[in-house]
Amino acid sequence: MPFHDITGHERPIASIKAALSHGRLAHAYLFHGEAHIGKALTAMRLAQALNCERPYPADDQDSCGLCRSCVQILARTHPDFVVIEPDQELAVPQIKIEQVRDLEQQFIYRPLMGERKICLIDDADRLTIGAANALLKTLEEPPGHGLFILISSRPQALPITIRSRCQSLRFSPPAHTQIEAALILKRELPPSDTHFLTLFTEGRIGEALTLDLEALRARQRECLDLVAPATLTSITNILTSAESLAKADRGVEVLTWLRRWIRDLVIVLVGGDREYLLHLDQMEQLHRYAQQADVGSLLDLLNEIERTEQQATRHLNVHMALETILLRLRDALGLAQTGAPA
Ligand SMILES: [Zn+2]
Numbered sequence: 001m002p003f004h005d006i007t008g009h010e011r012p013i014a015s016i017k018a019a020l021s022h023g024r025l026a027h028a029y030l031f032h033g034e035a036h037i038g039k040a041l042t043a044m045r046l047a048q049a050l051n052c053e054r055p056y057p058a059d060d061q062d063s064c065g066l067c068r069s070c071v072q073i074l075a076r077t078h079p080d081f082v083v084i085e086p087d088q089e090l091a092v093p094q095i096k097i098e099q100v101r102d103l104e105q106q107f108i109y110r111p112l113m114g115e116r117k118i119c120l121i122d123d124a125d126r127l128t129i130g131a132a133n134a135l136l137k138t139l140e141e142p143p144g145h146g147l148f149i150l151i152s153s154r155p156q157a158l159p160i161t162i163r164s165r166c167q168s169l170r171f172s173p174p175a176h177t178q179i180e181a182a183l184i185l186k187r188e189l190p191p192s193d194t195h196f197l198t199l200f201t202e203g204r205i206g207e208a209l210t211l212d213l214e215a216l217r218a219r220q221r222e223c224l225d226l227v228a229p230a231t232l233t234s235i236t237n238i239l240t241s242a243e244s245l246a247k248a249d250r251g252v253e254v255l256t257w258l259r260r261w262i263r264d265l266v267i268v269l270v271g272g273d274r275e276y277l278l279h280l281d282q283m284e285q286l287h288r289y290a291q292q293a294d295v296g297s298l299l300d301l302l303n304e305i306e307r308t309e310q311q312a313t314r315h316l317n318v319h320m321a322l323e324t325i326l327l328r329l330r331d332a333l334g335l336a337q338t339g340a341p342a
Contacts, residue, residue, distance in 0.1 A: 008174025173203025
């Protein structure tokens with residue numbers, strides 16, 4: 001059951017199960033791939049499979065998900081399942097050498113309850129140099145009962161010495177159809193919402209399953225108000241909106257929404273696949289704008305917004321940038337000359 005409730009990742013899971021059934025599990029793994037797609041969940045399922053108290057059929061290397069061991073691993077209270085993650089209190093979250101030293105101490109001893117001691121190191125690319133060196137020593141002479149699973153969305157930031165000690169398993173975002181199916185099953189949402197969440201999170205199923213949909217829809221409405229003719233045909237309204245958003249420190253967030261909306265409009269303009277539209281429920285408005293919008297100007301604007309988003313952390317005047325972008329959007333949509341589209 002437990003491996004089965006993971007969305008996607010058929011390949012890495014098959015490879016883990018094959019290793020389990022042949023007794024050829026490596027001592028250290030590196031699960032890498034984009035953030036929030038299910039790497040840590042898979043690692044936890046592997047820990048459950050290794051320490052499950054109920055025997056599972058030989059043809060299906062999986063845990064029951066219900067026994068004391070499985071439940072404790074899920075709750076992170078199992079004495080043989082250790083999770084190390086960056087200290088989020090720090091300005092730059094890091095895994096410190098003390099955390100790795102504690103881990104070494106714990107791994108000297110045999111497992112207390114289960115078959116294996118398992119250590120999950122989340123965001124392993126956040127190890128300090130000292131911590132990475134300490135971990136390397138452990139990985140060079142791993143205790144026979146130990147399994148280390150390193151998780152990273154930036155594996156290239158890990159020292160090559162560490163990477164070379166781990167068996168690498170690449171995780172890719174699950175297909176959109178798989179995420180939509182999981183959302184229907186687990187969040188019981190209607191198709192329009194599952195489509196919206198899937199596109200918004202771009203395959204990050206962990207986010208899709210947990211994001212506050214109502215809050216997200218509220219943000220979307222705000223963006224739609226901003227691109228409504230009532231706002232864009234009036235320079236006063238543009239300036240007022242830009243000012244209040246910048247004052248609320250929401251400029252960058254709104255730019256991201258604008259980028260997504262413009263991207264949708266371009267897809268409609270070039271007759272692209274509707275499946276890729278975040279604002280699929282806004283087809284009427286998108287089609288109306290598509291009648292008089294200029295693709296070239298919109299593409300330029302998309303580049304401009306991306307540049308602004310990248311520079312926004314560096315003292316950029318987001319208020320000014322937002323104003324300029326909204327005025328350029330007004331031009332690109334043909335609203336400056338003709339007013340609202342018919
Ligand atoms: Zn179990």
